[in-house]
Amino acid sequence: MPVLPDFESAEFPPALKAMRKQLRLSRTALAQQVQLSTAAIQRYEAQDGSHIKPSREAYERLCAALSGLLAESPAEPVRAPAAPAPAPQAVAAPAPAAVPDVLLSEATLEQLIARAKMLGAKKVTVEF
Structure with a gap:
């Protein structure tokens, strides 16, 4: 049921970044949604030596927030390009x-x- 690969998986960092970009969220906006720091999101997405794995609790909050945002996303892409x-x-x-x-x-x-x-x-x- 999680929308992201397991946080222990090598696919987790690129999947998190791709999903965040698909939803047109900045790292800061996603961090606010899940009550984490922007730096934490950046390091979760990193594919170099600065990469860290989220805690189980942080992973579950990310999955829950992204699931909710994905459920709402069909209405957003229509509005998003017109405003910016x-x-x-x-x-x-x-x-x-x-x-x-x-x-x-x-x-x-x-x-x-x-x-x-x-x-x-x-x-x-x-x-x-």
């Missing part, structure tokens, strides 16, 4: 105008971040 599509266009359109031809040495931090996002960066880290 306008948002990126609205955010992306002002970025080119916000960063006119500015020399790198004269650009503000905000202009540099806007330019990086315009070029496709999903995350910008600034260290001093």
